[in-house]
Amino acid sequence: xxxxxxxxxxxxxxxxxxxxxxxxxxxxxxxxxxxxxxxxxxxxxxxxxxxxxxxxxxxxxxxxxxxxxxxxxxxxxxxxxxxxxxxxxxxxxxxxxxxxxxxxxxxxxxxxxxxxxxxxxxxxxxxxxxxxxxxxxxxxxxxxxxxxxxxxxxxxxxxxxxxxxxxxxxxxxxxxxxxxxxxxxxxxxxxxxxxxxxxxxxxxxxxxxxxxxxxxxxxxxxxxxxxxxxxxxxxxxxxxxxxxxxxxxxxxxxxxxxxxxxxxxxxxxxxxxxxxxxxxxxxxxxxxxxxxxxxxxxxxxxxxxxxxxxxxxxxxxxxxxxxxxxxxxxxxxxxxxxxxxxxxxxxxxxxxxxxxxxxxxxxxxxxxxxxxxx
Numbered sequence: 609x610x611x612x613x614x615x616x617x618x619x620x621x622x623x624x625x626x627x628x629x630x631x632x633x634x635x636x637x638x639x640x641x642x643x644x645x646x647x648x649x650x651x652x653x654x655x656x657x658x659x660x661x662x663x664x665x666x667x668x669x670x671x672x673x674x675x676x677x678x679x680x681x682x683x684x685x686x687x688x689x690x691x692x693x694x695x696x697x698x699x700x701x702x703x704x705x706x707x708x709x710x711x712x713x714x715x716x717x718x719x720x721x722x723x724x725x726x727x728x729x730x731x732x733x734x735x736x737x738x739x740x741x742x743x744x745x746x747x748x749x750x751x752x753x754x755x756x757x758x759x760x761x762x763x764x765x766x767x768x769x770x771x772x773x774x775x776x777x778x779x780x781x782x783x784x785x786x787x788x789x790x791x792x793x794x795x796x797x798x799x800x801x802x803x804x805x806x807x808x809x810x811x812x813x814x815x816x817x818x819x820x821x822x823x824x825x826x827x828x829x830x831x832x833x834x835x836x837x838x839x840x841x842x843x844x845x846x847x848x849x850x851x852x853x854x855x856x857x858x859x860x861x862x863x864x865x866x867x868x869x870x871x872x873x874x875x876x877x878x879x880x881x882x883x884x885x886x887x888x889x890x891x892x893x894x895x896x897x898x899x900x901x902x903x904x905x906x907x908x909x910x911x912x913x914x915x916x917x918x919x920x921x922x923x924x925x926x927x928x929x930x931x932x933x934x935x936x937x938x939x940x941x942x943x944x945x946x947x948x949x950x951x952x953x954x955x956x957x958x959x960x961x962x963x964x965x966x967x968x969x970x971x972x973x974x975x976x977x978x979x980x981x982x
Contacts, residue, residue, distance in 0.1 A: 614726075614727055614728045614729060615659075615660075615661045615663070615727055615728075615729045615730070615731060615743070615747060616661070616663045616664075616665070616722065616725045616727035616729070616730045616731070616809070617652070617656035617661045617663065617664040617665070617730075617731050617733065618664075618665045618666075618667060618715075618722075618730060618731070618732050618733070619638070619649065619652045619653065619656075619664065619665070619666045619667065619733050619734075619735065620667050620711060620714065620732070620733070620734050620735070621636050621637060621638030621639075621649055621666050621667060621668050621669070621672065621675055621735055622636045622637055622638065622667075622668060622669030622670065622671075622672070623637065623669075623711065623734050623735075623736075623803075624637050624734060624735070624736040624773075624853070624854065625637050625669070625670075625671075627736065627772070627773070627853065627854045627855060628640065628853060628854075628855065628856055628859050630856055630955075630975045630977065631856070631859065631955065631975075632671070633671075633977070633978075634671060634674075634978055635671050635672075635673075635674045635675070636668065636669060636670065636671050636672045636674075636675050637734075637735045637736060638666070638672075638675050638735040639672070639674040639675040639678055640735075640853075640859075641921060641938045641939065641956070642738065642859075642862070642863060643863060643866050643904070643919065644866075644904045644905070644906040644919050644920065644921050644922075645884060645906045645907075645921065645922060646882060646884045647675075647678050647884065647885075648735040648736070648738070648853065649666070649675065649678070649679065649735050650882055650883060650884045651735070651737070651738055651739065651740075651882060652733040652734070652735060652737075653666075653679070653682075653685045653687070653694075653883070654685065654740075654880075654881065654882045654883045655733070655739075655740065655741050655742075655743065655880075656731070656733075656743070657685050657686055657687065657883065658740075658742065658880040658881075659741075659742050659743040659744050660744065661731065661743065662686075662687065662689060662692040662693065663692040663693070663725055663726075663727060664682070664685075664687055664692075664693070664694050664695070665694075665695045665696075665697050665718065665721055665722075666679065666694065666695070666696050666697060667697045667714050667718060668696060668697065668698065669714075672696075675696075676696060678885050679694065679696070679885075680885070681694065682694030684883050684884060684885055684886060685883045686883075692725075695721060697717075697718040697721060698717070698718070709825045710825030710826045710827070710830075711732070711825070711826065711827040712815070712816060712819035712820070712824055712825050712826065712827055712830060712831070713819075713820075713825040715812070715816045716816050716817075716819065716820045719813070719816060722809065722812070722813075723813070725809075727809055728808060728809055729747055729750070729751075729806060729807070729808055729809065730806070730807055730808075730809055730812050731743055731747070731804070731805070731806050732803075732804065732805045732806075732807075732827075733803065733804045734803040734804075736803065736852060736853045736854060737802050737803060737804070737850055737851070737852055737853075738850060738851040738852075738853065738862055738875065739802070739846065739848065739849065739850035739851070739875070740848060740849075740874065740875050740876070740877050740880055740882065741760070741804075741846055741848065742880065743806070745844075746758055746760055746806055746844045747806055749842065749844055750806045750842060750844075753783070753784075753840075753842045754840070755784070755840045755841065755842035756807065756811050756839045756840045756841065757805055757806070757807050757811075757831075757832075757839055757840070757841045757842070758805065758806040758807075758841070758842040758843075758844050759777060759785060759801055759804075759805055759832070759841055759842070759843055759844070760801075760802050760804040760805070760806075760844050760845075760846050761777050761779075761799045761800055761801050761802060761843055761844070761845060761846065762799075762800055762802055762845065762846045762847070762850055763797065763798075763799065763800070763845070763847075764797070764798065764800035764850075764852075765795075765796065765797050765798070766792075766794065766795065766796065766797075766798050766800060767795045768791065768792065768793050768794055768795060769795065770855070772854040772855055772858070773790075773791055773854060774790070774791060774800060774801070774854075775788065775789070775790055775800075775801035775803070775828055775832065776788070776789040776790075776792055776794075776798045776799060776800065776801070777789075777799040777801055777843055778799070779799055779843045783842060783843055784840060784841060784842055784843065785841040785842070785843050788828075788832045788833055788841075790828055790829065790833065799843065799845075800852070802846060802850065802852075804846075805827070806844075815831055819831070848874055849871050849874035849875055851865060856953070856973065856975060857970075857971055857972065857973065859953075860936065860951075860953060860970070860973045861970075863919045863936050864917065864919065864934065864936070866904060866919065867902050867903070867904065867917060867919075887907075887922065889906075889907040889908030889922055889923065890907065890908055891907060892905050892906075892907060892908070892909045892910075892911065893909070893910045893911070894911050895910075895911060895912035895913075895928065897912060897913070897928060897929075898911040898912055898913060898914070898915075898926075899913075899914040899915070900914075900915050900916075901914075901915070901916040901917070902916060902917050903915050903916065903917060903918040903919065903920065904918075904919045904920065905920050906920060906921050906922045906923075906924070907922055908922045908923040908924075909922070909923065909924045909925070909926075910924075910925045910926070911925075911926045912925075912926055912927055912928040912930075912945075913926045913927055913928055913929055913930035913931060913932065913943070913945075913947075914926075914930065914931045914932070915932050915933075916931075916932070916933045916934070917933055917934045918932055918933065918934065918935050918936070918937065919935075919936045919937075920937050920941075921936075921937065921938045921939040921940075921941070922939050922940070923939055923940040923941075924937045924938075924939070924940070924941045924942075924943075925941075925942045925943065926943045927942075927943055927944045927945035927946070927947065927962065928945045928946075929945050929946040929947075930943050930944065930945060930946060930947040930948070930949070931947070931948050931949070932947075932949040932950075933949070933950045933951075934950055934951050934970070935949050935950065935951060935952040935953070935954075935973075936952075936953045936954070936973075937949075937952075937954050937958075938953075938954060938955055938956050938958075939956045939957070940956060940957045941954045941956070941957070941958045941959075941960075942958070942959045942960065943960045944959075944960055944961045944962035944963070944964065945962045945963070946962055946963045947960055947962065947963065947964045947965070947966070948964075948965045948966070948967075949964075949965075949966050949967075950966070950967050950968070951967060951968035951969050951970055951973045951974060952966050952967070952968055952973060952974045952975075952976065953968075953973050953974070953975045953976070954975075954976045954980075955975075955976065955977050955978035955979075955980075956978050956979070957978060957979045958976050958977075958978070958979065958980050958981075958982070959980070959981045959982070960976075960982045961981070961982060964982055966982065
């Protein structure tokens with residue numbers, strides 16, 4: 609894996625916090641737990657590193673204490689470097705001490721960091737897309753096409769009745785975007801934007817300065833939708849597996865999708881691993897009466913009951929006689945004895961007492977907040 613010193617990666621760790629407010633009430637989007645042992649920010653960071661990008665900035669906003677604790681110096685991603693490496697960037701506006709509004713305001717705030725990098729190109733990514741992507745072909749296509757912006761998209765379905773945010777692209781025969789729609793009143797298959805963009809540093813500097821001078825803060829609304837600007841926006845299709853986190857239900861579905869071997873192998877490819885903070889935990893302990901079926905069990909768990917179609921994070925305990933199905937139990941969750949749990953998401957350090965019955969549905973999982981005792 610060669611190191612691409614000409615490309616800077618920028619991660620927006622907090623842009624979609626409101627989409628899953630239950631989980632981001634006490635943390636930022638980037639530090640939301642996923643898949644038994646990961647955080648959402650692990651995916652964009654790993655994608656950058658696996659693409660040879662060794663200069664990465666993480667733009668924070670609020671509730672980022674757990675994010676700082678998780679990424680640390682960036683050692684787990686091989687980003688603890690004297691040259692380049694990982695940089696955590698402040699949340700405050702360039703004009704005052706208030707928190708920024710929108711991506712363009714955020715970029716204006718941290719522009720000195722971008723300016724002092726040695727990058728010719730910049731890749732922007734959010735934390736709400738779970739995927740494994742190599743940016744090198746997209747950067748090469750961007751350069752060869754002479755595009756102003758390259759927008760990475762995937763074929764997907766959109767349903768406006770669910771009220772989720774989406775950027776939909778119309779693409780011409782030349783591969784360039786000829787229409788942009790934000791949250792359109794439509795349902796069906798479409799070219800769904802993945803909130804990943806590639807631009808040259810010079811072009812990005814120009815639109816950031818113009819946006820600041822005109823008090824324009826949104827990349828989607830003020831840049832992509834600006835037909836009069838005449839920007840050349842190249843569409844680059846990402847054909848591999850992805851999941852978009854834009855609601856509690858989609859978060860629930862994306863976790864349980866990892867139980868599908870094909871999707872799991874596509875996401876956690878051997879030649880492009882997803883890195884995360886390592887912890888020293890004991891192996892899983894299975895009791896004599898335990899029964900496990902089609903589940904992901906992280907290290908440090910103690911299973912005395914039955915678990916089916918679940919994702920259990922580190923340090924979870926399932927009591928004797930309990931049945932946990934179709935659920936996500938995050939770090940250090942404790943399920944007592946003789947409980948019945950189905951379609952439930954528990955945040956960190958939740959304690960469920962003996963003989964409790966908790967039930968949600970696949971479309972509307974029951975969520976139990978951090979540190980709750982039931």
